[in-house]
Amino acid sequence: MGLEQAVVDFFNHMGLLNLTVGNVVMIIVGLTLVYLAIRYEMEPLLLLPIGISAVLVNLPLSHMANWPLAPQLPPEIQENIFATISYLSQQYGPPGLFDLIYYLLIKTEVVPLLIFFGLGAMTDFGPMIADPKTALLGAAAQIGVFVAMLVALALGFNLKEAASIGIIGGADGPTTIYLTTKLAPHILSATAVAAYSYMSLVPLIQPPVIKALTTPEERRIRMEQLRPVSKREKILFPIASMIVIGLLVPSAAPLIGMLMIGNLFRESGVVQRLSKAAQEELMNIVTIFLGLGIGSTMRAESFLTPKTLMILALGVVAFASATAGGVLFGKIMMKISGGKINPMIGAAGVSAVPMSARVVQRLASEEDPGNFILMHAMGPNVAGVIGTAVVAGVFLSALG
Amino acid sequence: MGLEQAVVDFFNHMGLLNLTVGNVVMIIVGLTLVYLAIRYEMEPLLLLPIGISAVLVNLPLSHMANWPLAPQLPPEIQENIFATISYLSQQYGPPGLFDLIYYLLIKTEVVPLLIFFGLGAMTDFGPMIADPKTALLGAAAQIGVFVAMLVALALGFNLKEAASIGIIGGADGPTTIYLTTKLAPHILSATAVAAYSYMSLVPLIQPPVIKALTTPEERRIRMEQLRPVSKREKILFPIASMIVIGLLVPSAAPLIGMLMIGNLFRESGVVQRLSKAAQEELMNIVTIFLGLGIGSTMRAESFLTPKTLMILALGVVAFASATAGGVLFGKIMMKISGGKINPMIGAAGVSAVPMSARVVQRLASEEDPGNFILMHAMGPNVAGVIGTAVVAGVFLSALG
Amino acid sequence: MGLEQAVVDFFNHMGLLNLTVGNVVMIIVGLTLVYLAIRYEMEPLLLLPIGISAVLVNLPLSHMANWPLAPQLPPEIQENIFATISYLSQQYGPPGLFDLIYYLLIKTEVVPLLIFFGLGAMTDFGPMIADPKTALLGAAAQIGVFVAMLVALALGFNLKEAASIGIIGGADGPTTIYLTTKLAPHILSATAVAAYSYMSLVPLIQPPVIKALTTPEERRIRMEQLRPVSKREKILFPIASMIVIGLLVPSAAPLIGMLMIGNLFRESGVVQRLSKAAQEELMNIVTIFLGLGIGSTMRAESFLTPKTLMILALGVVAFASATAGGVLFGKIMMKISGGKINPMIGAAGVSAVPMSARVVQRLASEEDPGNFILMHAMGPNVAGVIGTAVVAGVFLSALG
Amino acid sequence: METFHCEVPKMSQLLEGLYITILGIVVVFSVLAILAIVMDLIGRTERKLVEKEKKKEVEDKKVEPVKVEKKLDEKKIAIITAAILAYLRGKQPKEVPIKRKPSPNWWLSGLITQMEEVENFNYEIGKW
């Protein structure tokens, strides 16, 4: 090899000369996410890693991710993770770091499940236990998921894609990732980014919907103080939930199961070490891998399609109709209870804990500064997490 | 697919309609462990995760664990972990989270070895270094392992099972898991649960045995103050132990090696970051996976057999005879030393650090409130950990 | 099996009787590293784990590492990590813990890249941003890498080995490991140990070289105070670096990319959780695995060769010539700037952050106690990390 | 990778979507309703239990509250006595003046520290 040859080779392998328009656009998209995350603190824990990994993965020949996201696999190895990896190694060369993260941690669902485990250890289900009927509001908000799914179907998405898009309305990142990974991995980056972006836009999306559907009088409704919840109830709750939901919707069992194991660790009071680990060391590490893994799926070929724009648009539909679903069911409950329930707390059924509950409180305070319904809104809020996981289970059992 | 079909399908896949008696019993067993862990703080760090995972894994169709624990494998892939996983994927579908934990982290021995690494970083071998002859008491207590093994053989267990059952008497969870995984994985859940349960019952099991074998006069024997141990000795100890044991019983080298690397990290004083990580972040994460992994092995087909009851019964035999072995050898050492050694400290050779040492101290205080033998009991106590690992090594070299 | 047979078997499998001279020497080498790490605090975070694992892995039949480091593989599986593991399982039996660490975490480059990620989260590039021209000194110090490479070539090493040896002069452990793993895994233990050893000997290696190349007057040159750097600049720096370097030298993108993602986490200020995790929990765990993994490569067959001695000797050449390169280029910059730049800060281009910067400051203080150039030396110092990664990229693109 | 056809969606897909919607809404409401009922039952039982326990507590208070405290005191006294005895014992071997032997005071405080350490050790190893 002569010097000339070495130089020519080097230039041929220079990323700059291999840059495609797709790369450039994706780098800009990534930088936009980074900007939103830093400047407006939009879900920075996810959008910052996603954005910056999207930049890195779109630098040509960087070999951070060498494998396609939704490869055509021989049917006999489709469900066989290590055979898949072997096949991809032969077809596309050795894995980059991001391939390993995506195929070993995201695609196997390890990461979303561990995140749910950590969330369980972080969540206080007390407000829902204190007033169990508010759990129904967490169910009502799931209507948004189905509305968005039907619209997506009408727009030409297939069933699996439509379900993955609908679930954005559940406002639960890990559930969205879990479902999309199983049903429609080729739109994973779009649904994940949509879920996290709109989650942080809840304070902008929800108020107009809520205001349009409620009167000032309704928003002024004060609610009775929540009863205190005993330690025993808090311990029994995750156990009961896991068993009840596991027996009724087994396909939701992994998500709900891990959520509730985490919550039991939290409430049992005897394994603080593990509870802390679930919330901190394990959660932080897993979050890093989630961000890098999702970011690495942001490639021009799967992200820069008309689909992505439609998915982003459908995300708003999902969030707005979920809010509407919650509020309307709240009005029904208000009527039945003889005006004891403030219908706005239904809007908190869109989980995004505790963002939407705060939005509700803010609107209540606007009408009447003495109206404290934050804790009442936390009930539907945490119930919404369970509701979305159940809906994901239904989708998986029907389509998976 | 019509609506009717969808509903019928959904009901057919409902866990409730697929529940077996075995599932129900296992769920109750799991809940019992959770109850014992929370209510009586019985080894909660392990029994709580084990119990709740046992519940989750026994909810039918939950797909947390899809693969058998001790599958019939073609001989050529038996020792080949990734080929095994490929084979199981083909036979039983993609792995659930618990399959991944069990096959990748437990079966490869990664988790038990990392736990031993963390334990090494937590253990102060000072009392044993200060009075090396007490190490022999840690050897004597291993007699219980062999007694239980012989009884198990007599009851009809095969050699590999009997060895795995015997090791319960060593009162070291990770060693029990390490050995059973290698020799008799189909009884892993039983031996692991037995080991951790009895460990927390040490304060109930040991006192009657000790009292039956010693006179009040013997229990009143006071021992000379331990000499101080220098930092240099504490640094040399793990190195010397690793080399000596590694050269004599290589099959015990993984366990002892990791234990001693952890201990060197602790005592060296120059790698506090790593020592802390071994004790905390890594330990906590690994403990979570250990609990979930072991809990996921609690399935009706392998747990609900007469064997399990016999294993639980044999566990008591193991603990009691280990205690007896330690105390009797303690009496011999008492005689030889001219009454300078309190025979009770032999009972602490049953590791369960520092539970059995505390039991010994309590009994000493009962006879004579001024009798401080706790630190002397810590010598056999930590030696017992080494002793059990050595015995596991002998089993592996003879049967592995 | 009779008792006699059991005893004979046991003795046949005793490590002591299978000890080779190579084992003994390697154990002594390992103990020496442990001694240097504890007694002289020579890079204890790496050399202690490396040393003690070297001891453990050289205890015969300990089964901590059963597989060769640079096996002859069928060409079709060479780049296929899981196929390789399957093949090795069949050829050499199931993996020991250290085999898993080496093949899954080191050989896949997961560990070096995650270390770089953590380093990014730890590094303050402020001084380099404040005075960008000092970045060139970080480039100049890389001359040492090439000098060492050429000498290695002249001594008979092949190109890939020579490049791996040269990179030692970059004084970046993870980069050395990254490159050697890819180009010449059979000398990994030697280059890694050399890199970390000499890094801690920087205070001994650099001063004579610096003094030989500078006059006291030059060493007395004071430099203008650095301008303050805004948060915005610190945020833009990792993004710009990633893109610029990624586009110019894609083969350096993994290292630089992870470094800069970590740095962005640090400087963004919105993901403290993740930044802390990158610096602490993840870093500590990964460091443990790095140490154990590298230590496990210290086997007689690959370490006890004349090559190793030559590599150790070439390491000194690399460090010394890197220092010289930096200082000489510093003198050029001094001339051009009209004496405003102290040439010594070029020596800090040998990264070893912040050791070499401190060495420079110490020499400056010796001549003039009022001469503060530490912060100016930090510029080349951190630039040297980038420079070495770029050089590794060039090597990879030319030889990989 | 599937390509995106912006054609009119198939009727059958829409219909199936509708079925899934109906199924899904029924399921999610049922599940959360059942959960709510279960939690309500647990809550009621809990409150009854608490009331019972309270009554019992009130009754028990007249009988045995002293016992616990006494036990604690016993433990404390035992430790202090032990410490004093140990201290006195530590003074005895004075006639064998080995140079490196620490003073008995040091030893006493060391002993207590060590004891407390092991007490606080709290299963360090046993718990795994």
Place this chain on the structure above:
Amino acid sequence: METFHCEVPKMSQLLEGLYITILGIVVVFSVLAILAIVMDLIGRTERKLVEKEKKKEVEDKKVEPVKVEKKLDEKKIAIITAAILAYLRGKQPKEVPIKRKPSPNWWLSGLITQMEEVENFNYEIGKW
């Protein structure tokens, strides 16, 4: 594993090494020089930006600085008012004396604590 031949190295290897050296040195200097230029440009822009922002700030200071503080005060007042109102309201249902009901004082402080908790909760779940 390759064995080590201490023979005279091949000329071609040395030559290729030299080529790589030249390429490498050129590349590493170019890359770091470009990076330096980029950072220099960013630095200059930044300083201009800062100056502009400063000017704007000075101008803005005359117009609306009170607004922000007022907003904050409003929030504070809202919370305090709310707390007082809630407190008064908490006192109303006195005529239904359920035994386990905590005192209104306790309730008020509890409420505020809870509110603050949720406020500090800061996306606990939403952020993932």
Place this chain on the structure above:
Amino acid sequence: METFHCEVPKMSQLLEGLYITILGIVVVFSVLAILAIVMDLIGRTERKLVEKEKKKEVEDKKVEPVKVEKKLDEKKIAIITAAILAYLRGKQPKEVPIKRKPSPNWWLSGLITQMEEVENFNYEIGKW
């Protein structure tokens, strides 16, 4: 999975179990005995070593204890002097009044802080 036969165990298995028991007990006692002997030897050596070191220390104390302190002082003085000099130097370029330049006092304290930071930095990167 093996099924469990509750039959009379085979004699050969029991016998092998007995052999393993004998082997195991011998091995575990031997290993821990050897370990005890090794630790005892190390302990004895250590105590001799300590005594030697003590003697040496006593001797050394008469010769060079001042040196270390002096060195430390020198370092301290160097830092303080340096700081003062740097401070004076920092005052010089007053005649070029760039607006954003921080006051020299600020700079001095900043410099010292930075210096200390780097000192405490302690290998941040180098150690990996």
